[in-house]
Amino acid sequence: MQRRQFFSGAASAVAAAAVSPVAMAALPEPVIQTSADTAAPLAPPNGRPYQPVVTLNGWTLPWRMNAGVKEFHLVAEAVVREVAPGFFVNMWGYNGQSPGPTIEVVEGDRVRIFVTNRLPEATTVHWHGQRLPNGMDGVGGLNQPHIPPGKTFVYEFDARRPGTFMYHPHSDEMVQMAMGMMGLWITHPKGRHPQIADVARDYAFLLSAYAVEPGAMTPRVAEMTDFNIWTFNSRAFPAITPLVAGLGERVRIRVGNLTMTNHPIHIHGHEFEVTGTDGGPVPRSARWPEVTTDVAVGQMRQIELIADEPGDWAFHCHKSHHTMGAMGHDVPTMIGVDHQGLVGKIQKIVPDYMLMGERGMGDMGAMQMPLPDNTFPMMTGKGPFGNIEMGGMFTTFKVRKGLAAQDYRDPGWYAQPPGTVAYEWQGAPLDAQAPRQTLPGTAPGAPSVHKPASGSGHANH
Numbered sequence: 388m389q390r391r392q393f394f395s396g397a398a399s400a401v402a403a404a405a406v407s408p409v410a411m412a413a414l415p416e417p418v419i420q421t422s423a424d425t426a427a428p429l430a431p432p433n434g435r436p437y438q439p440v441v442t443l444n445g446w447t448l449p450w451r452m453n454a455g456v457k458e459f460h461l462v463a464e465a466v467v468r469e470v471a472p473g474f475f476v477n478m479w480g481y482n483g484q485s486p487g488p489t490i491e492v493v494e495g496d497r498v499r500i501f502v503t504n505r506l507p508e509a510t511t512v513h514w515h516g517q518r519l520p521n522g523m524d525g526v527g528g529l530n531q532p533h534i535p536p537g538k539t540f541v542y543e544f545d546a547r548r549p550g551t552f553m554y555h556p557h558s559d560e561m562v563q564m565a566m567g568m569m570g571l572w573i574t575h576p577k578g579r580h581p582q583i584a585d586v587a588r589d590y591a592f593l594l595s596a597y598a599v600e601p602g603a604m605t606p607r608v609a610e611m612t613d614f615n616i617w618t619f620n621s622r623a624f625p626a627i628t629p630l631v632a633g634l635g636e637r638v639r640i641r642v643g644n645l646t647m648t649n650h651p652i653h654i655h656g657h658e659f660e661v662t663g664t665d666g667g668p669v670p671r672s673a674r675w676p677e678v679t680t681d682v683a684v685g686q687m688r689q690i691e692l693i694a695d696e697p698g699d700w701a702f703h704c705h706k707s708h709h710t711m712g713a714m715g716h717d718v719p720t721m722i723g724v725d726h727q728g729l730v731g732k733i734q735k736i737v738p739d740y741m742l743m744g745e746r747g748m749g750d751m752g753a754m755q756m757p758l759p760d761n762t763f764p765m766m767t768g769k770g771p772f773g774n775i776e777m778g779g780m781f782t783t784f785k786v787r788k789g790l791a792a793q794d795y796r797d798p799g800w801y802a803q804p805p806g807t808v809a810y811e812w813q814g815a816p817l818d819a820q821a822p823r824q825t826l827p828g829t830a831p832g833a834p835s836v837h838k839p840a841s842g843s844g845h846a847n848h
Contacts, residue, residue, distance in 0.1 A: 411453050414501055414539065417460040419483040420446050423469045425628040427795065428589075435493040437575035438585070440641070441795060443592035443630070443782075444622040445571075448488035456497045456543075459490055461512065461570075463534075463556075464505035467604075468567065470618060471626040471712075474761060476597060477605040478567035478621070479506060485567030485621050486593050490554070492546045494577040499543045502534060509533035509558055512542065514572065516552035516665035516687065519544040527558035534558075549576040549583065550667050551591065551641040551687045565608040567621055569593055569645045582668035584691065587636035587792060592620040594682065594704075594780065596646040602759030611647060617709040617779035624710070624781040625768035629797055630702060632694035633790035641689045644682040650709065653679040654692070654784060656700040663689030679705055694786040699770075699801040704780035712764050712778035771800040 420426070426446035428439035433452050440447070450457045466480040481487025492498055504510050511534055513525035523544045527533040534540045552572040556563040571591050576583050595618050598610035606616075619627050632638045639662070642652055658676040662669055665687035682688045703710050768775035787798050 411451075414503075415451050415458050415460045417462045417482055417503070418449055418488075419462070420488065421483045423484070423622060423626070425795065427793075429491065431491075434496065435577060437491070437493055438589055439491060440489060440571075440573050440589045440591045442489045442571060442620065443590055444620045444626075444628050445484065445486060445592070446488050447491050448482065453499070456499050457492060458499045458501070460501045460503070461487060462503045462505055463510050463512075463568065465507075466567075468621050469626075470597075470616060470621060471623045471767075474623075475604060476567075476599055476616070476621075479563060480567050481570055485569070486595070487554070487568070487570030489571040489573060489591060491573045491575065493575050494546055494549045496546045496574075497543070498546055499541060501539055501541055503539040504534045504536050506536060506563075509535050510556050510563060510568070511540075511558040512554050513557040514542070514544075514552065514554050515685070516550065517544070517572070518547045525557050527556075546574045548667055549574045549580065550663060550665060551643065551689050552665055553593065553643050553645065553687065555645060562608045564645060565597070565606055565610070567595065567597070567606075569595065571641070571643065573641070580668065582662075582670060584637065584662070586639040586691065588630075588632055588795075589639045589641070590630050591641040592643075594619065594642065594644045594646050594650050595621050596648075596709075601762040604761055614647065616712075617646075617704065619780055619782060623712060623779050624703075624777050625775070627782040629699075629783040629785045631785045631787070631790065631795055631798060633792070634694060634697055634786055634788040636694050636790075637691060638694050639689060639691045641687065642682050643687045644684055646684065648706075649681050649683045650780065651679050651681045651705040652688070652690075652703075653705040654700060654702050656696045656698060656786075657692045657694065657784070659690040659692035661688055662691045663687075694784075697786045697788055697801065698803070700784040700786065702782050702784045703777070710777045710779050710781040712767060 423444055425441060425444050428441050429447035429449065430439060431437060434457060448459055448461070450459050452458075461481045463479070463481055464483075466478050466483055466485055468476050468478045468480070468485050470476050478485040490500075500512070502510075502512050509527065511525045511527040511531060514523070522530050523542050524530045525542070531540070552574065553569060554572055555569045571593060573591060596614040597616040597618070598607040598614045599605070599616050600607070616623060622628075630638070630640065640659075641663075643665075644650055655678075658678055659680075660669075660674040660676060661680050662674065677690075680688050680690060764778065768777050768781075785798055785801065787801075790798065
């Protein structure tokens with residue numbers, strides 16, 4: 388974290404009484420974060436207390452108190468995000484990162500946000516889901532003038548209701564959101580709430596997607612459908628931090644979607660309930676157990692569960708292509724095609740040619756093939772039993788007995804008790820051969836055609 392003369396790191400914010408009146412009249416110095424690691428929760432040093440969130444591969448923005456108002460400073464700027472180790476993408480974001488830092492406040496807080504524009508074009512900030520004065524809603528041209536490059540605008544309003552919200556531009560939105568401009572806003576309840584339970588751990592992240600050509604660093608901002616980089620908080624597996632929990636703890640997970648498609652978010656080994664949306668808490672009478680919830684475009688979903696099954700459990704989007712890396716979308720299906728004798732002939736002309744796809748794409752998880760610089764593999768990640776063959780929107784939910792309340796470190800791989808791991812059958816084999824795909828046109832009942840005999844005219848049609 389840099390430029391932190393005003394704020395002393397992510398773990399503290401300076402109270403108004405500790406700062407001179409001259410300093411309080413100036414802009415709060417922005418805090419900049421360049422690390423893609425998951426930061427520890429920011430315990431509130433002043434104001435009303437609350438249980439802070441942990442932003443997956445992100446952080447919470449510190450504030451200062453100024454005459455009872457919480458003041459934040461967002462800087463819209465070009466950033467470079469490490470989406471996965473060795474894979475960097477040029478993005479636009481806030482305070483050194485994409486997504487920008489999470490803003491945490493308490494219901495009833497008066498909030499003042501300074502927004503400085505260091506982009507090459509104008510921008511605004513829309514406070515997605517908030518109840519606020521119309522002139523603070525952030526739609527450029529409709530509610531306010533656009534913020535020109537080099538200028539700072541001020542937004543000020545009361546946090547009127549608890550919930551999980553977002554912020555993003557409403558100025559050249561197609562480009563700016565495609566480049567990663569987004570962030571989370573959490574409003575905590577001011578006291579006990581009948582629809583909001585106490586939790587031991589509270590996680591939050593945004594779903595984002597990018598179209599990045601192999602070897603490139605800048606997303607295709609005009610893309611509408613053919614995205615190839617699918618991320619939780621602009622990180623792709625195996626670079627996404629696992630969610631950890633102590634056995635028996637109640638866990639809340641907040642998910643927001645600012646991609647161009649819906650995402651069915653699925654957890655293994657547990658059931659959850661959707662307890663909130665960007666419209667507020669869901670009444671208890673309207674909840675039901677689920678293992679998957681569909682998060683549509685522009686929506687927030689808040690789920691809660693009891694971590695009562697120890698182990699390393701998959702947590703991912705259930706659209707299969709969204710748990711892969713930068714796959715080629717025009718690759719022909721080669722399953723069942725016999726390449727015998729062909730590879731050697733091709734390699735005489737193209738020495739680096741590699742056979743793939745004949746048996747499916749699972750081999751891609753282990754292939755060590757050359758890739759263009761700054762290209763994310765299609766399938767990657769290793770677990771205790773071999774290649775995980777995943778990427779994109781995938782991570783793990785790690786439940787451990789005896790995990791300390793404030794311990795968010797990766798506990799390593801789970802050691803399954805003896806006799807609880809699937810194993811290979813060692814008895815008599817099945818007396819049958821695995822079926823192979825039949826040759827084209829030879830399936831039982833397949834239609835066939837033949838060429839008419841020479842000189843027969845139309846007699847055989």
